[in-house]
Amino acid sequence: MSQPVTYRNNRIRWTLESLRFLEANYGTMNIADIALRLGRTPGAVGVMADKLGCRRKILPWTETEMDIIRQLYGSGVGAEFLQQLLPGHSVSAIFSMAEKMGVLSGRF
Incomplete structure (x- = not known):
């Protein structure tokens, strides 16, 4: 033991x-x-x-962070990579913000 x-x-x-x-x-x-x-x-x-x-x-989202979601998430970049660019925001928070903004992943 x-x-x-x-x-x-x-x-x-x-x-x-x-x-x-x-x-x-x-x-x-x-x-x-x-x-x-x-x-x-x-x-x-x-x-x-x-x-x-x-x-x-809850960290407030800056306009720069939302631009990253619009450009990169929308073009198909994975959320795990985005999490490295957006410290302090979890993968689920990134998905949630993208959905709230109406941004669809370029992967699908």
Whole structure:
């Protein structure tokens, strides 16, 4: 039987520095990477992000980002590639915005 994973900050209070790091990086870094950096479980990072209100941050779409969707998504570029060009927006958010704008994928 394998040993359970232990985290260096398990059940230790969050420091102000850790909370600031979480707030600053939640939308741009993977949760697993944040958890590894802070020595916490991904679940603990998610719960604290909820408490801080980070998880519900909805980034407003800029006109430049919408132009990228119009031009690239409309010409058939995949959403995964677009996600690299549109940091902070998930694939489902990209699909949703394209649909809202009336942009059809050039793939279909």
